[in-house]
Amino acid sequence: xxxxxxxxxxxxxxxxxxxxxDVLSKEEAFEIRNEIENIEKNWPxxxxxxxxxxxxxxSPVFDKVSHNTKVLDAVESIxxxxxxxxxxxxxxxNPHQKGFVSFHQDAKYIGLEPYNWxxxxxxxxxxxxxxxxxxxxxxxxxxxxxxxxxxxxxxxLLTRGQTVENVPIHKTEPVVLKAGQxxxxxxxxxxxxxxxxxxxxxxxxVIQSYIGSNVDQxxxxxxxxxxxxxxxxxxxxxxxxxTELMNEKDVQTRKKANEELSKIFYSGSKKIGKx
Numbered sequence: 503x504x505x506x507x508x509x510x511x512x513x514x515x516x517x518x519x520x521x522x523x524d525v526l527s528k529e530e531a532f533e534i535r536n537e538i539e540n541i542e543k544n545w546p547x548x549x550x551x552x553x554x555x556x557x558x559x560x561s562p563v564f565d566k567v568s569h570n571t572k573v574l575d576a577v578e579s580i581x582x583x584x585x586x587x588x589x590x591x592x593x594x595x596n597p598h599q600k601g602f603v604s605f606h607q608d609a610k611y612i613g614l615e616p617y618n619w620x621x622x623x624x625x626x627x628x629x630x631x632x633x634x635x636x637x638x639x640x641x642x643x644x645x646x647x648x649x650x651x652x653x654x655x656x657x658x659l660l661t662r663g664q665t666v667e668n669v670p671i672h673k674t675e676p677v678v679l680k681a682g683q684x685x686x687x688x689x690x691x692x693x694x695x696x697x698x699x700x701x702x703x704x705x706x707x708v709i710q711s712y713i714g715s716n717v718d719q720x721x722x723x724x725x726x727x728x729x730x731x732x733x734x735x736x737x738x739x740x741x742x743x744x745t746e747l748m749n750e751k752d753v754q755t756r757k758k759a760n761e762e763l764s765k766i767f768y769s770g771s772k773k774i775g776k777x
Contacts, residue, residue, distance in 0.1 A: 505575035514580060514686060518643035519693075521677050521685030525572040525624065531681040534626045534707055537563040537747075538592065545748060551776050552760045554592040556725070557707075558744065559756040564590060565744045568709055573622060573684065574730050577712045580620045580686060584715040584731035588614070588724050588738065589763065593659060593706040595634050595698035600657030602634065604665040605694035608687075608710070610647050611664060613721030613766050617689045618714035625679035626705035633704035634696045636685070637674040643690040654775050657697075661767040661777045666692050722766040725759040 506520065514520040526534075541548055541561070549557070558564040567573070568587050577585055595601040608621060629635040642648075653663035669692060677685050687693060689711070698704045713726075715733040726738040733740070741759070744752050768774050 503575050504579040505572070506579035511579055514688070517638070517640035518691035519638050519640075519677070519685055519687035522679050522683040523576050523686065524682065525570060525576070525684045526567070526682035528681050530567075531626050533563060534567060535705060537561055538594070538626070538705065541748075548748070549592060552764060554594075554777065555763055556590060556756045556759045557592055558587065558590045559725075559741065559759065560744055560749070560752050561747050562744050564707065567624065567707060568727075569729055569743070573624070573709075576684070576686060577620060577622060578730065581618050581712060581714045584733065585729040586713050586715055586726040586733060586738065587709060587729050588713050588719075588726045589710050591708045591710050593708055595704040597698055597701050597703060599698065601659050602657055602697050603636075603659050603695040604653070604655075604663060605639070605669040605692050606650060606660060606664045606666055607647055607690050607692055609689035610650050611662070611767060612689070612711075613719050613769070614689065614711065614713060614717050615720050616717060619689055619711045619717050620686050621689070621711045622684055622686055622709040623677075624684045624707045624709070625681050626707050627703060628681050629677070629679045629704055629706065631676050631678070633700040633702070634698040635679065635704075636677040636693055636695045638677055638687065639669060639674050639692040642692040643688040647690060648692065652771065652773075654773060659777070661775050662771060662773075663775065669694070719766065721769045723762045724766075725755070725762070
C-alpha cells in the first residue's frame with residue numbers, strides 16, 4: 503500500500519530524493535548493527551570488499567529489513583506495486599578514517615533500464631554532517647547523465663571511484679537521518695558523502711535497488727527477490743530468502759550473485775577495484 507504523502511512524492515519528483523522517512527525503530531536499527539558486528543567477529547572476511555553486497559541473502563536480519571512493510575509502502579509510492587529487490591549494500595565509515603563517496607549518479611554504471619527503480623538508504627546509526635551523511639544535488643536528476651571520471655582513489659567507497667567533477671557544493675543538501683530513518687533517491691541524482699569525523703561508526707544499509715518488474719539489467723545478470731506484487735517480465739533469476747545466518751547454500755548463492763554484480767559494475771573497465 504502506497505504510503506508517501508503527496509508533498510513527499512512532489513519532493514521526490516522535483517528534487518530527486520525524499521527524506522526523512524520513518525521506517526524502523528531505534529531497536530530495529532540497533533539489531534542491524536549487532537548483526538553486522540556479529541558477522542565481523544565470527545566471519546571476519548565476509549563483509550570485506552565485494553562481501554558488503556547482497557547481505558540480505560545470508561542474514562535473516564537484513565532480509566527482514568529489505569522486505570519491511572513500511573519500507574515497501576514508501577517504495578510503492580514511487581515505482582508501483584510490482585517490486586523486486588535486486589541488491590543490498592553496506593556503506594560503513596569507521597571513525598576518523600578515509601572513507602568517502604565521490605559525487606556520482608547510480609544510473610551511470612548500474613545498467614538498470616528503464617529508470618523505474620529507486621535506492622533506499624536506511625540509517626543504521628545517526629547520519630549527519632559530522633559523520634559523513636549523504637549530500638544530494640536537488641534537481642540534477644532532470645538533466646542528461648553527466649561525465650564521470652574513473653579515479654580509483656584511496657578511501658573512495660565506490661567501485662571505480664567514479665566522480666562527477668565540479669559539483670557546486672553550495673547547491674547540494676545534506677541528508678540528515680536518525681537511526682531507523684530512510685531516504686529514497688532517484689537513479690540519476692548526483693550525490694556523494696564526506697569523511698566520518700565523529701568518534702563512532704556511520705553505517706548505512708542500502709537497498710540498491712528496488713526495481714519495478716519491468717526493469718531489465720542491460721549489462722549482465724542479476725539475482726532478485728519478489729518483495730511485492732508479481733513479475734510478469736521474468737528478466738532476472740529469482741532466489742530464496744535467507745532463513746538462517748550464513749547458511750552454506752545461501753553463501754554460495756551470494757558468491758555467484760556478487761561475481762555477476764562485479765561484471766556489471768566493471769563493464770568496460772580495464773581495472774578492477776576493491777568493491
